[in-house]
Amino acid sequence: MAVPRDWHHPEQGPSLTVEVSRHRATDTAGRHGVLMMAAGGPGASGLNRPVNLAHYAPGLAATYDIVSFDQRGVGSSTKVTCADQPTVDAYFSGDKRDRSAGALRGTFARARAFVRDCQRHANDLLPYITTEQAVHDMDLYRALLRARTISYYGPSYATVLGASYATAFPHRVARMVLDSNVDYTGTWQSFMEGQPSSFQRRFDKDFLPWLAKNDGVYHQGRTPAQAKASYERLRAGLHAHPLVLDGTTITPDQLDTLASSAIYQADPGFENLATALMALEHPDTASPAVKQTLAKAMAHPVDARFAADFFSVTCNDTPWNRSTAYWIAQSDRATRDHPLVGARVLAYSAVCAAWPRSTAPHLHVTGRDLPPILMLNSVHDPATYYEGALRDHRALPTSRLVTVVGGGDHGQFQNHNACVDHLVEGYLVNGTLPPTDTTCAANPLPVPSGVTRG
Template sequence: MTRFPRGAALAAAVLLIAGCSGGDDEAGDGKASASSLASQKLDWGRCKATPEGPAPGGDWQCATLKVPLNYTNPDDGTIGLALIRSKATGDDDERLGSLLFNFGGPGGSGVSTLPSYAGLTSELHERYDLVSWDPRGVAESEGVRCRSDKEIQAGESVDATPDDTAEEAAFFKDAADFGAGCEKAAGKLLSHVSTAETARDMDLMRQVLGDEKMHYFGISYGTELGGVYAHLFPRNVGRLVLDAVVDPTADTVGHAKNQSVGFQRALDNYLKSTGQDPEEGTRKIEDLLERIDAEPLATTSGRELTQTLATTGIVLPLYSEQSWPTLTSALDAAEDGDGTELLALADGYNERDPSGRYGTTTHSQRVISCLDQKERPTPEETKKLLPEFREISPVFGEFLGWDTAGWCHDWPVAGLTDSPDVSASGAEPVLVVGNTGDPATPYEGARKMAEELGEGVGVVLTWKGEGHGAYGSGSDCVDSTVNSYLLDGTVPKDDKVCT
């Protein structure tokens, strides 16, 4: 069972090429408060290869930051967070400090992603040290692996849109088993991977890096994290960019409805681009998925393409307009009875390599989001919502509707909040960038984020484009506006529109 990421982790998974080592600290090792840890010195050194990829070359350096496992109880000890940086390339007297990146998920590895993203930020790199990290519970920072590769592949056979009582029982058993695996793997860390704790890690990081203010670039889920940071530390906010913005007012069901809207909107736009009527094209895809549900498609690998995997495969290319031709090819092949291309797309989403090894981004995503989200819809409540989900999106609605009950079903720890508080009275202006065609974080979220940040804080920049995120997606208007804000402190007029 898989939730569509509220972040750039999905797109970044395709780009994961590098990493570095985190610490060897076990959760709870050591004893220190946040105030005492603020004086620690980072031992920057050569990055090492990780399961996500080889070590990056060039000027990339890695280090481990010690943070409290539990900010309210120093006796619980510390954990190590893996950091990566590349120092500013320009003159020292023009350096602005560190620019911290979070690429979303939750659960995306910043250590692995930043080197591949840095090419888009060369102008920023002249005056900023580019910095990212693996948040607590992610990859090299006490990353959680909830099940084996064999168990993950077996789980892919579970129907994420159950059609009868047997499939429903299997769906919820798989969800409960996943949670039990996470509890066994993470132990007491499972209760300390919240977004609020990660925001506190960020402020500790700011102090250790020697920055008076937090300069930050958050993408998708990274916008939620940035908003929570601004709420907790409004006086420490420097220049914050939030791109591909999560609706901070949405609860579990609200997020699922938002994504149903966003992915159906993106699918409609894709269908229009191929000369199809969106309603007719949607019905054709619905019919294809129903046939696959009844009889999975064969592939050249010998594995079967199930309805769940096919839906996942359709999702991936909607994250980028440049990938739409790939979707056309995969759908055409599936109509001809060959599921190979859609399965390859699903494998890309699920971080499955040709050898059958899976990444763990979705594991970290789940442990973080299930701790953050208090709402736990029951199976009965979800079933009542399914007609509304189907109405919103005939292709993705039922998948996302069932997910509201299955994602955190029988989870070992209780969720913390219905929705995050991002009000940031007193903070400097925060640039909120929304893309009207964004599938994973629909444009409406940018408006909600700006409103919740507060008057005079949230400043909206709109791009009339396609795909997940706006910066670096081909708009000179967006890129120059963001760069001017980050480099010169130039705040654009609220509601500026880039076409």
């Protein structure tokens, strides 16, 4: 569909294209209407989500036309372009724990260069890659589908889109599920400043104990403290001598990125990360297939296309502190206290500190005039931390919160958790909500391949 570049001045500038997808309801007689989905990130594609959900939940596929889209700036829609992949690879490689003056100057210089690349390549598109503009795109899609209201499911960043849509168009919302919630009560800066703590909690409380329990398989240490020391020894070795693996040069930052990505989902993430740690520790004995897979996974810490949209949205949506001194002090604390991702905070914040000042409207989520909403979050989610979900829950008075206890996967629905799936599908199909906030047990942690559960 064609959408205005700027919904507030639709007559100015060429229109953009938003690519959309639909899986039609299989039970036309029992059809409820439209279930709209959106992707996370910001920067991920949504086009395949309807068909994937239809396969996972046939009951929803029977009841709803399931629709989704690539958000403006993403994928098959009008894309925003910033730096090329080698430039992004260089920016997110190295060792961000290096707090020397030269290293800090280099981070800020590369951030400014990245922003200049965005301004040069984006053809004046940057100011319009925002959540608020995307919300209007969503409502146009609803109108083109001739739906008076929509139901909605969104995980991660898509909770921001959903809550923002509900704020702008509360009477267009029938039912809404918000899964793994970004803290949309504050700013992107405040949310991202909270992430180092939650990533470290997931790593320390869930992954390291699991790794120690399976020391007979992975040989990283019999206690969480020993397993953490093994990780730090490997990281220090990569700082002193970056490893070339099947043509990919691997640095400490890439190890941290691999680890932080793997712990989003315990299955298969924990086993994949543990296998990677063994291979990186003893590359000479790793199989060619393992080395090839690992080199491919670590070659590009952040996809350049994803980075272009991610920074456009997060830097435009809400204000950012622009003080170099502030970010050096803040990242010093994060690196010391929560080193897994605290060390890379500066790489992200330095970009938004250098971003052109945004005049984009900001939708302050109010929760007024909304139907009941179902929210989901795990207690140890690394990316969308539980404390933020609680603040979101308070901001949406009609919401019910399902807390997934005993784990920390990111994304609860479609995660093969029968308790969560039952609650979500019961709500979307029948409108049934739990009478009060409730809990579901997390999925059991994975058993390493070849090991019998006992």
